[in-house]
Amino acid sequence: MLWEDTLKQAGFRVTASRRVIIQVLLDSNVPLLPQEILERGRHFHGSLGLVTVYRTLALLAELKLVRRVHCQEGCHGYVVASPGHRHHVICRQCGRAVEFLSGDDVCAFVAQAEAKTGYRVDDHLLQLVGLCPACQAQAA
Amino acid sequence: MLWEDTLKQAGFRVTASRRVIIQVLLDSNVPLLPQEILERGRHFHGSLGLVTVYRTLALLAELKLVRRVHCQEGCHGYVVASPGHRHHVICRQCGRAVEFLSGDDVCAFVAQAEAKTGYRVDDHLLQLVGLCPACQAQAA
DNA sequence: CTCACTGCAAAGAATTTGCACTGAA
C-alpha cells in the first residue's frame, strides 16, 4: 500500500508538507535529523516549518511509515520504514546507510531468543555499524 | 578487567560519584535515563548532580563501559556494556529487560549482512521488544 | 600540594504546545 493511502485510510489528509517530507526521506539513504529534513524540504516547499516536520514525523512513525533510529552521536534520525522488516548497516565514516532484508535468519534468531527468555517478542531494532566499501578502500 | 582499573589505566580518578553511577547501572536491568540515574544515585550519594551524571556517562561511554541505547519513546537510556556481546529483550508492558547472550547466531547473521552489503561490520545494536512472561500471563 | 572532578547556575539545543490562519476534502 502506498503511503498516501495509508494516511487517507487512517483519516489523515495528504498535504504538500507531508508529501515533501516523505519525498525527502525517500531520496535519502541516510537517516536524517528533523533539522536536516527541514532544510532539504524547504528546497521544494519554502514555507515548511520545523514544527510541521516534528509533527509529521511523529504521525508517520505512528503509522509505521518511518522509523526513528539511534545514530552514532546521540541523535534521533528518521528513515522511511519499508513494509516488511528491513535493517540498516550504517557506515561509521561517511554515515551512508544501506538497508538489507532480514530473511529467515532474524526470525530464527528471534525464535531462539524467545525460547531462551520466555518473552514473546513482537518487535525488534537492529542496526549494524561498520565501514562501507568506499571507506574501506579509502582506509586501505 | 574491573571498571575501576579501566578508569585508572586511562588516567581518570575513581570518585564516589562514579562509583554510585556505575552501581546504579549495575543494579538495574533496564536502560536508565540520566534523570533516573540521578534519582537512584542520590539514594546513595545525596549531593550527586545531574551534570555529573551526564559527564560521567559520557566518560564511561567513551571507555566503552556503558552503552547508550535507543529506547521506545525517543529517549537515550544507558546500560552497562558487558564485555562480550549481550543484548536485551525489553518488555513493552513493565519495562523489565533481560539480557541474553548472542551466540554464533548473531555472528552468522552479521557475516551474512556483510556478504550482502559489502560493508565491514564491527559493531551492532540489537534490541528485542515484546512481553515478558509475567505480562503475558496477566494479559491472558 | 595539584589538578581532575564536582555542583551550581546559566547558556544552548532539541522538542512540544497554544493559537489564529489556511487549505484539503
Added chain:
DNA sequence: TTCAGTGCAAATTCTTTGCAGTGAG
C-alpha cells in the same frame, strides 16, 4: 464549508558550558 493541518512564537525539556570550590592520588 469545515475541521485537520500549518507556521510562528513561546514554553518545556534535554544537554552542555563556565567557574570556583573540593578531594583523590
